[in-house]
Amino acid sequence: MEENVLVIPSLNPNENFLDLLDNFKSKIAENNIKLSIVVVNDGSLKKFDAIFEKIKEKNIVVLKHAVNLGKGRALKTAFNYILNETKNLKSVVTADSDGQHLIEDIIYCLENSNKNLDTLILGKRDFDKNLKSGKDKIPFKSKFGNKMTRWIFNYLLGLDINDTQTGLRAFSKNQVKDFLEVKGERFEYETNMLIDNKNLGYKFKEVPIHTVYIKNNESSHFNPIRDSIAIYSLFFKYIIVAILSFAIDISLFGIFRIFKFTILNATIIARVLSSILNYTLNRNKVFKSFNKKSLLKYYILVIIQMFVSGYSVKFLHKVIINENVIFLKIIIDLIIFVVNYYIQREWVFERREK
Missing domain, CATH: 3.90.550.10 (Spore Coat Polysaccharide Biosynthesis Protein SpsA; Chain A)
Known part of the structure; x- marks a missing residue:
C-alpha cells in the first residue's frame, strides 16, 4: 500500500x-x-x-x-x-x-x-x-x-x-x-x-x-529583517547579470564609436561580444535552462534587438541632433531590457512542464 x-x-x-x-x-x-x-x-x-x-x-x-x-x-x-x-x-x-x-x-x-x-x-x-x-x-x-x-x-x-x-x-x-x-x-x-x-x-x-x-x-x-534579506537576495542575480552585460555592451559601443565605427556596426559588434557572457550567465545562473534550442532562440532575439537598438538610436540621433548618442542608446536599451526579460523567460529559456 x-x-x-x-x-x-x-x-x-x-x-x-x-x-x-x-x-x-x-x-x-x-x-x-x-x-x-x-x-x-x-x-x-x-x-x-x-x-x-x-x-x-x-x-x-x-x-x-x-x-x-x-x-x-x-x-x-x-x-x-x-x-x-x-x-x-x-x-x-x-x-x-x-x-x-x-x-x-x-x-x-x-x-x-x-x-x-x-x-x-x-x-x-x-x-x-x-x-x-x-x-x-x-x-x-x-x-x-x-x-x-x-x-x-x-x-x-x-x-x-x-x-x-x-x-x-x-x-x-x-x-x-x-x-x-x-x-x-x-x-x-x-x-x-x-x-x-x-x-x-x-x-x-x-x-x-x-x-x-x-x-x-x-x-x-x-x-x-534577516530572512527577508535572505529571500530577496535570490533575485539579485537577475539584476547583476543585466547590469554587467549592459556595462560591457555600452562600453564596447563607446570604444567603437571613438574609432569612428558607424552606429549600426558599433551596436552589432558590441552586442555580439556582450551576448556571449549574457547568454552563459542567464542560461546557467538565472533561468537554469538546458534546453538545446535556447542558444538558437537567444541569438534570434539578439539579432532582432541589435537592429531595433541600432536603427532606433540612429533615427533619434537624426531627430534630436544635439543629443549625445551614448545617452540615446542607454535610454533605448533600457526599454529593450524590460521587454527582453519577459521574452527570455517565456520563450528563450522556457521550461516545459513535466
Missing part, C-alpha cells in the same frame, strides 16, 4: 503541540488515511526535551538536530529520512507546528497531491477575507512579506502565486528527491523551492485553506 508522510519542523514547542498531534492522529484514523508523521526537533532548548519524548511515546518519528539549523535544513533532514525509510512513498505534506494548519486542510492538500502527481500543492490563505472580518488580523510582517514576495514572483518569474509564504505544501515522491537538492537552510528554502519547482518543470496548484494566526503569530521564528 502506498504511504503518505506529514512533516512538521519544530523549534521550542509548547504543550499545545502535543494536543495538536493528538488531534492530527485522531482525524487521520477517522478518515482512514495512510499517513505517518515525522517531527523534526530543530535544535530546541534542552528544557523542551520532555515534549519530544512524549511525542515519541505517540509512535511518531522524531528526528533531532543538535543545534538550530533552520527550517530549510529541518525539511531536508526529514525528506532524506523519508526517502530512505518509506518503501512505497506516494506524497509528502509539510505543515507548521504552531497550530496554523488545520488537519482538515492538511488532508485536503494531501488528497490533491495524490490526484495531481508531480504538482506542488500550495495551501492558499485568504488574506482579504480575513482582514475584512475584523478578527484575528494578519500580522503586518506576514501580510507585507507575502504581498512583496508575490509581486516579485509575478514580475520576475511569471508565477502568479497568491500565498508565497505558506508552509502547508504537498508534493509527490519525485519532487521530494529534487527538493533535497534545493539550496537554503532557513526560511529562504521555501522560496527557493517555488523557484526550483518552476525550473524543474513541475506544475503548481493552489487550494484554499483556513487562515489562522494564533496570538499575532508570536510562535513564529521568522525574522522579517
Whole structure:
C-alpha cells in the first residue's frame, strides 16, 4: 500500500503541540488515511526535551538536530529520512507546528497531491477575507512579506502565486528527491523551492485553506529583517547579470564609436561580444535552462534587438541632433531590457512542464 508522510519542523514547542498531534492522529484514523508523521526537533532548548519524548511515546518519528539549523535544513533532514525509510512513498505534506494548519486542510492538500502527481500543492490563505472580518488580523510582517514576495514572483518569474509564504505544501515522491537538492537552510528554502519547482518543470496548484494566526503569530521564528534579506537576495542575480552585460555592451559601443565605427556596426559588434557572457550567465545562473534550442532562440532575439537598438538610436540621433548618442542608446536599451526579460523567460529559456 502506498504511504503518505506529514512533516512538521519544530523549534521550542509548547504543550499545545502535543494536543495538536493528538488531534492530527485522531482525524487521520477517522478518515482512514495512510499517513505517518515525522517531527523534526530543530535544535530546541534542552528544557523542551520532555515534549519530544512524549511525542515519541505517540509512535511518531522524531528526528533531532543538535543545534538550530533552520527550517530549510529541518525539511531536508526529514525528506532524506523519508526517502530512505518509506518503501512505497506516494506524497509528502509539510505543515507548521504552531497550530496554523488545520488537519482538515492538511488532508485536503494531501488528497490533491495524490490526484495531481508531480504538482506542488500550495495551501492558499485568504488574506482579504480575513482582514475584512475584523478578527484575528494578519500580522503586518506576514501580510507585507507575502504581498512583496508575490509581486516579485509575478514580475520576475511569471508565477502568479497568491500565498508565497505558506508552509502547508504537498508534493509527490519525485519532487521530494529534487527538493533535497534545493539550496537554503532557513526560511529562504521555501522560496527557493517555488523557484526550483518552476525550473524543474513541475506544475503548481493552489487550494484554499483556513487562515489562522494564533496570538499575532508570536510562535513564529521568522525574522522579517534577516530572512527577508535572505529571500530577496535570490533575485539579485537577475539584476547583476543585466547590469554587467549592459556595462560591457555600452562600453564596447563607446570604444567603437571613438574609432569612428558607424552606429549600426558599433551596436552589432558590441552586442555580439556582450551576448556571449549574457547568454552563459542567464542560461546557467538565472533561468537554469538546458534546453538545446535556447542558444538558437537567444541569438534570434539578439539579432532582432541589435537592429531595433541600432536603427532606433540612429533615427533619434537624426531627430534630436544635439543629443549625445551614448545617452540615446542607454535610454533605448533600457526599454529593450524590460521587454527582453519577459521574452527570455517565456520563450528563450522556457521550461516545459513535466
